[in-house]
Amino acid sequence: xxxxxxxxxxxxxxxxxxxxxxxxxxxxxxxxxxxxxxxxxxxxxxxxxxxxxxxxxxxxxxxxxxxxxxxxxxxxxxxxxxxxxxxxxxxxxxxxxxxxxxxxxxxxxxxxxxxxxxxx
Numbered sequence: 367x368x369x370x371x372x373x374x375x376x377x378x379x380x381x382x383x384x385x386x387x388x389x390x391x392x393x394x395x396x397x398x399x400x401x402x403x404x405x406x407x408x409x410x411x412x413x414x415x416x417x418x419x420x421x422x423x424x425x426x427x428x429x430x431x432x433x434x435x436x437x438x439x440x441x442x443x444x445x446x447x448x449x450x451x452x453x454x455x456x457x458x459x460x461x462x463x464x465x466x467x468x469x470x471x472x473x474x475x476x477x478x479x480x481x482x483x484x485x486x
Contacts (some may be wrong), residue, residue, distance in 0.1 A: 367379065367402055367403050367406040367407065369406075369407065370407075370409065372403070372410070372411055372418075372421070372465070372469065373425070373468070373469050373472045373473070375399075375403055375407075376399065376403075376422055376478070377478050377479075379399045379402075379403075380478055380479070380480050380481070381479060381480065381481050382481050383395070383481050384480050384481055385426075385480035390414040392423070392426060393423065396419050396422040396423045396426065397419055398421055399415075399419075399422050400415050400418040400419035401415060403418050403422075404418055407419075411465070412456045412457075412461070413463070414456060414457055415457040417455055417457070417461070419450070420455045420456060421452065421461065421469075422463055423462045424448070424451060424452055424455075425469060425473060425478070426478075427443075427451075428443055428448055428469075428470065428473050429473055429477065429478045430475055431443040431476075432473060433477045438483060445466075445467060445471075446464060447466070448469075448470045449463060449466045449470075452466055456475075
């Protein structure tokens with residue numbers, strides 16, 4: 367995860383595991399990701415590991431929203447909603463809009479794919 371942009375680092379992390387369906391397990395995985403990302407890239411996104419955790423979890427929600435075929439097109443999250451959902455997550459400060467726009471566009475363009483179940 368060293369020197370990888372946030373979205374690529376998250377994609378890499380998720381590609382190595384099978385993302386569970388339960389929010390509690392996803393929550394724990396995003397905590398682990400945030401801890402590792404911050405250790406490898408101190409201060410790149412934020413000085414706060416909590417900020418990186420919230421952003422990572424938000425990206426998972428975005429991924430599900432944009433690429434779940436059961437969600438109708440008119441109900442899918444747009445870029446402005448994604449940016450608003452992440453307002454104030456950095457100790458009551460906003461992350462750079464350009465960062466959030468880039469993440470949104472990247473996830474919209476290419477779904478984040480989790481790895482295969484290691485037991486198969």
